[in-house]
Amino acid sequence: MREVAIVGIGCTKFGEMWNKSFRDLFIEAGLMALRDAEVSGAQIEALYGGNMSAGMFLEQEHIGALIADFSGLTTNNIPSTRVEAACASGGLALRSGIIAVASGYHDVVISAGIEKMTDVGAEKAMDALASAADREWEAEVGATFPGLYAMMARAHMHELGTTREQIAQVAVKNHYHGSMNPRAQFRNKITIDTVINSPLVADPLRLFDCSPITDGAAAVVLVPAERAKEFTDTPIYVKAATQASDTISLHDRRSLTSIDATIIAADRAFKMARLQRSQINVAEVHDCFTIAEIMAIEDLGFFEKGAGGPATLAGETAIGGKIPINTSGGLKACGHPVGATGIKQAVEIVEQLRGDAGKRQVDGAEVGLTHNVGGTGGTVVVHILAR
Amino acid sequence: MREVAIVGIGCTKFGEMWNKSFRDLFIEAGLMALRDAEVSGAQIEALYGGNMSAGMFLEQEHIGALIADFSGLTTNNIPSTRVEAACASGGLALRSGIIAVASGYHDVVISAGIEKMTDVGAEKAMDALASAADREWEAEVGATFPGLYAMMARAHMHELGTTREQIAQVAVKNHYHGSMNPRAQFRNKITIDTVINSPLVADPLRLFDCSPITDGAAAVVLVPAERAKEFTDTPIYVKAATQASDTISLHDRRSLTSIDATIIAADRAFKMARLQRSQINVAEVHDCFTIAEIMAIEDLGFFEKGAGGPATLAGETAIGGKIPINTSGGLKACGHPVGATGIKQAVEIVEQLRGDAGKRQVDGAEVGLTHNVGGTGGTVVVHILAR
Numbered sequence: 001m002r003e004v005a006i007v008g009i010g011c012t013k014f015g016e017m018w019n020k021s022f023r024d025l026f027i028e029a030g031l032m033a034l035r036d037a038e039v040s041g042a043q044i045e046a047l048y049g050g051n052m053s054a055g056m057f058l059e060q061e062h063i064g065a066l067i068a069d070f071s072g073l074t075t076n077n078i079p080s081t082r083v084e085a086a087c088a089s090g091g092l093a094l095r096s097g098i099i100a101v102a103s104g105y106h107d108v109v110i111s112a113g114i115e116k117m118t119d120v121g122a123e124k125a126m127d128a129l130a131s132a133a134d135r136e137w138e139a140e141v142g143a144t145f146p147g148l149y150a151m152m153a154r155a156h157m158h159e160l161g162t163t164r165e166q167i168a169q170v171a172v173k174n175h176y177h178g179s180m181n182p183r184a185q186f187r188n189k190i191t192i193d194t195v196i197n198s199p200l201v202a203d204p205l206r207l208f209d210c211s212p213i214t215d216g217a218a219a220v221v222l223v224p225a226e227r228a229k230e231f232t233d234t235p236i237y238v239k240a241a242t243q244a245s246d247t248i249s250l251h252d253r254r255s256l257t258s259i260d261a262t263i264i265a266a267d268r269a270f271k272m273a274r275l276q277r278s279q280i281n282v283a284e285v286h287d288c289f290t291i292a293e294i295m296a297i298e299d300l301g302f303f304e305k306g307a308g309g310p311a312t313l314a315g316e317t318a319i320g321g322k323i324p325i326n327t328s329g330g331l332k333a334c335g336h337p338v339g340a341t342g343i344k345q346a347v348e349i350v351e352q353l354r355g356d357a358g359k360r361q362v363d364g365a366e367v368g369l370t371h372n373v374g375g376t377g378g379t380v381v382v383h384i385l386a387r
Numbered sequence: 388m389r390e391v392a393i394v395g396i397g398c399t400k401f402g403e404m405w406n407k408s409f410r411d412l413f414i415e416a417g418l419m420a421l422r423d424a425e426v427s428g429a430q431i432e433a434l435y436g437g438n439m440s441a442g443m444f445l446e447q448e449h450i451g452a453l454i455a456d457f458s459g460l461t462t463n464n465i466p467s468t469r470v471e472a473a474c475a476s477g478g479l480a481l482r483s484g485i486i487a488v489a490s491g492y493h494d495v496v497i498s499a500g501i502e503k504m505t506d507v508g509a510e511k512a513m514d515a516l517a518s519a520a521d522r523e524w525e526a527e528v529g530a531t532f533p534g535l536y537a538m539m540a541r542a543h544m545h546e547l548g549t550t551r552e553q554i555a556q557v558a559v560k561n562h563y564h565g566s567m568n569p570r571a572q573f574r575n576k577i578t579i580d581t582v583i584n585s586p587l588v589a590d591p592l593r594l595f596d597c598s599p600i601t602d603g604a605a606a607v608v609l610v611p612a613e614r615a616k617e618f619t620d621t622p623i624y625v626k627a628a629t630q631a632s633d634t635i636s637l638h639d640r641r642s643l644t645s646i647d648a649t650i651i652a653a654d655r656a657f658k659m660a661r662l663q664r665s666q667i668n669v670a671e672v673h674d675c676f677t678i679a680e681i682m683a684i685e686d687l688g689f690f691e692k693g694a695g696g697p698a699t700l701a702g703e704t705a706i707g708g709k710i711p712i713n714t715s716g717g718l719k720a721c722g723h724p725v726g727a728t729g730i731k732q733a734v735e736i737v738e739q740l741r742g743d744a745g746k747r748q749v750d751g752a753e754v755g756l757t758h759n760v761g762g763t764g765g766t767v768v769v770h771i772l773a774r
Binding site: 065096102105132248264 | 443445450467483489490521522526652766
């Protein structure tokens, strides 16, 4: 299989974008990526779009054709494919684009992610998000996502001794990182008290433990590695693109305190990349809730099981620490337009590896990782990228 | 890129399956394909699932994880990816699986398609289907799919002289083919009078010009061609897998009487396969409405523009004719569970090329083609398969 490189990136501001439509957001991110890669639309050979639920949010399916059309890419009638795996849709769009280039079917490919969530009210948004869980065995009996992750948090605290303060520190650290990211939905710094005193959502999770409802889009341009230097002086190479599934419902899992699909996708990724955990300099992980980041850094193998909370409180996952996690602000502070998140994670890592991350720059970052979760862990996608 | 072969097929009965759920249907088709290929679930390395709109039909997204889970494939935590392009979702799942095998990422892959449409009423089903059109510029001003295809039919009659009888003969021929297919939703033979005297839906299209609302699922097993003989004595080889997009809305197109994405995807396919139109012995084309089949056989290059109607009336597209079209009964008589259709087309062609099509067998079929359309032609996927 051919090696693949990322030669262009684009990402909109994340937030409540009242004055921008689904179509506007996609076009903005796509054009930024094309400009960054210095390619014209005529050079693009295929498009992969990650989107969770435009059907439920906007009553619009056939998203591949829509985004190709409104980006002007139908002049070449390029193949355009929408992929979906709930909140991991963006990660899947990235992996699908990588496979398409690796296969030799296409040379210059855009992988993009998009979600427009704020055009419906909070109740409908929650219901659309609940469609990432098992509708028949979870959602219909009232298990919302905050409720499901609250059970994981409670189990993690009970079994592994993780404290309320350690969990809250994830939000504090990610808001601190987000305060340095011009794209972030929330740029305000907070304290552990802010989190612990915020309204209760699903015990023990409070408002500041939860990622927000967000609009946004992101895109990357992929090419065969041997052609990368035609497009940029600083290509970022794809060292691994792996994916794992698990039971869609939480109650069928081996454990409430680990996400097995993360463990397996990560094992596959490190094997594929022939790299060690210690060689990762920066990572974007799926912190849809604060507890999810603690589970992720443990399941990815950056910390022993149960050591994620103490490491977070000790600052080891902040910029300047042992392994900076979610320098973008993560889902918590940068925002979580579900279909876009997996691509935004790659955009952040590419900026870090290029040395273009400004105030958020991790010194000497050479290798980075992205970790994107669908639902409570029914799908996990991991990518390892390197200079 | 590696060559790919189909070594297993499975397809449920199509129809109003009141006693089978989305999950039941997928499992049934998947197990049939595994048994046919004589592979165990443990050998499957990845899953691609085509589904248009479980979000709107069942309030369920995260379809990849769901189908992997309920098929028992999460024991290996295989990557499972849902793809969507409205009614071309199944064709895309096939092409995505082929690319995954061609890339070397995975060896033994299932591509499946599924739709459960009859759990909601006709009005909600029509609305879900309308999400394949441009919601803002078509559906919201009342353009349903029968309405959009009626405009194409009217233009085709006006510009090319196609007659009401010629169009009706598509349904007559497909019901005749369906009468010999145990999987078909409708197995009753009809006459031109049946069509012409059926209730008007959108002038000039009548009830018997329209494909039905259907439940069903289908699956195929894909492997690298060099490994095909490990699984079967009669592998069917993928000669081409191509895809093209166009504007999502009909009013932006060059023509109302052709689907350009069909013309382009077919040109790409014949170039990739290094075959001529005259070498195709049997084809499954996207007859969501009768007029769509006439446009398809012209746009694919089997007949000159304007010659599709007369050829149909002359019996050239029936079994025994010049090029048998839709031996399964097509979308019209076999049924149209939208996400499953593209895979069912491949299942039918594989049966024909294996010589296993029973009463529907096209003598000496060596090469077959499938043609799957999303919406009014925003996405088209074409495959060429050969013994």
